[in-house]
Amino acid sequence: MQSSPRSTGSERASPAVAAPTYEVAASPMSRYRWRVCAMLLAATTISYIDRQVLGVLAPFLQEKIGWNELQYSSIVTAFQAAYALGLLCAGAVIDRFGTRIGYALAIGIWSLAAMSHALATGVLSFAAARFALGLGESGNFPAAIKAVAEWFPQRERAFAAGIFNSGSNIGAIVAPIMAPLVAARWGWQAAFLCTGALSATWLVVWLLTYRTPDQQPKLSTAERAHIGSEPVVSGARVPWSQLLRHRQAWVVAAAKFITDPIWWFFLFWLPKFLHAQYGLSLLELGPPLITVFLLADVGSIAGGWLAGRLLRRGWSINRARKGAMLLCALLVVPIVFAAKADNVWLAVALIGLATAGHQGWSANVYTLASDLFPRRAVASVVGVGGFAGAVGGMLISTVIGLLLQLTSSYVPVFMLAGGAYLVALAVVHGLAPSLEPVHLDVQTKPQGE
Template identity: 55%
Template sequence: MSADQVTGARMAGPTPEIGRYRWTICALLFAATAINYIDRQMIGVLKPVLQKDLGWSEGQYADVVFWFQAAYAIGFLAAGRLVDAVGARIGYAVAFTLWTLAHVAHGLVGSVTQFAAARFALGLGESGNFPSGLKAVTDWFPQRERALAVGLFNAGANVGAIATPLIVPAITLAYGWRMAFIATGALSIVWLIAWISLYRRPEEQPRLSTAELALIRSDPVTPAGRLPWLRLFAVRETWAYAIPKFLTDPIWWMFLFWLPDFLGKRYGLDLKSFGPPLVVIYLLSDGGSVLGGWLSSRLIQRGWSANAARKATMLGCAIAVLPIVTVQHVDQLWLAVLLIGLATAAHQAFSANLLTLPSDLFPRAGVASVVGIGGTAGAIGGMLIAKFVGYVLDVSGSYTPIFAVAASAYLLALAALHLISPRLAPATLPRSETVA
């Protein structure tokens, strides 16, 4: 039976109350993103231990981060295409399996080169997280709920970042850093079983009520024909998403991979003591992710256009990041923590709205591909900032230029978005073409 026939059969009976199964899907995406960030952030938390055990310099650490970002950039393009071709269920399962195996492999390496190779494989796998997640959100949520759903599942990044400094140091101190990688990877398998068991497309999910399916499919459908994937690079709306990702994703990578190092060098914290500050920072980030998604969704529900709601929220976020430029010169630890937390919360709120744009601007069939292109742009930016941070720290040891770059990135990104897509109008695709 076709999807249309399934929908018609469901709509023929009495109309039940709207269910909430779509939020179960959001919870699965949240959990996967939390695991994703535990796996990627462990290198930042363990940086002092790894540098001592493997003899890394700042430049070599930057190189390890660089190769992760390079794989992430390559993988994002392939992941977007894969997810659009096979769907979120299979695409997410493949990506999750690959990055979990690569994560466990970190505990088996014996040199910087081998560690970088494991990190490269991790980047290839983790690149599937957001194309799969955003594809699932597009399939399971109407436009007016998508920013909130994205904000909620993106908050998993902060939960992962909170859990890492609480769990990983304890395992490392008791059993060593190798066991920290192996143990956290083994526990991740539970999510894969849940995903395969619970996820289906809405039309194929028997637990979904008729009314909830009608809500999910309540947006008008824009008909289109076939558009080869390469043609996406010639569409302005692709760059309205990709350029802001190039400018802002590197800032989050910088926080993720160098924040423990900054707290250690500036305030004398170590593996036993930087947990509470990091927890506070990422708790604030969690609040920002949910608030940013909620705010623009709320404004749309109150009659604002998607253009006005998304950009007004993003402007507030860009302004909130600006005080981060002063943090290198703040002597009080907890004041610095609040300034950093404000910046990371603003990033996550900005990101929740930015990640929603592909589903606003493109047909469902092309969302993951556009997300992949934007993710590649963001990962290339991450490669550049890894080299930049490593160079600055090797030469000067100061984070001041690094935080100056962070402070300016979001206003530049919003300006680029507005110049490329002043009205956030859906992409104009030729009538005879669609994404394929």
């Protein structure tokens, strides 16, 4: 973390309450932190457009190039393997170099990787492009969560995380609108080139505008005080070997390992399910997919809002976080009936309810990292969790490929999805009954000193 700016004499004067009260009253509260949140939302949206384009085009590409189910699962697994490997070091790189440079490195890699899909001609070349994309995109969530920890006090973090995490749904909405239209007009290669250009544009804006709160001159005194209402932790980055000694790190890892694979299934197999089960063409996939991920978007923001609302009502962090997670887990349960739905829109409703539950769950799981660990360790903890989720995704991709190749049935997958979140919540509660935060051997100082 970078050092805070020098304080004036009035800021250090005693009593400490008088000067800040006068300065806050004299300086209207700015909203620059929400501009930062908008940037994180845009990056997450682009990230999910990049990864979702393949899922949307998969039924078409499978017929054109001749993949079978196992070959498609191997392409998906290549992305997840790289994503897992990238998360081994992404959080550490971001904690070491800071959010601005770390995020820029990640999105630069994935921008080039997204465009490289246009050169792919078969299973191996698609797998190579997906592998590179996974390496780059592994930095998105560690960087975004660290930015939230830098720019928001604890009571606002779940809501901010819910907002930027909703970009995963927006991206999944934009992709089925954009990809078929671009592919139909200019060819499937153009769809991948367009998404790469979006991420390259974001990179330029990010480097020109992003600074940490202590270096951002556009902040008002009131907003700076609001952001700095919690202590800033000083010291070097915490290595994974030290983090994994704490049960709280395994809380985040277990929650991600059990539930992230369900989201991977939605992203990469939902278009194939709708095509196989209901005979939807490439252009007909748009409305059902848009509906599913619009519901997911609502769930992402509502899940973060609910936890924050419960905290403002006086609930403890433990009770509020787990209460919100329980509600989200229950929303996923009805998906067990989706594979046997009589019509496409009943299936869409059940799946959309589940994606809403997942995204509300996910917003709270990400916030667990900043609930349980000091700011300087947050990106590394999110990296641990993301690695666990990617490993779980690799396993589920292989299992789904084998199941579909042998049985052509989605019933077991939907049954697995329906119970995963309740199991994950039980594991979280077992590992951390009270969500007691980790107190690392570091010094703290009030922001502004």
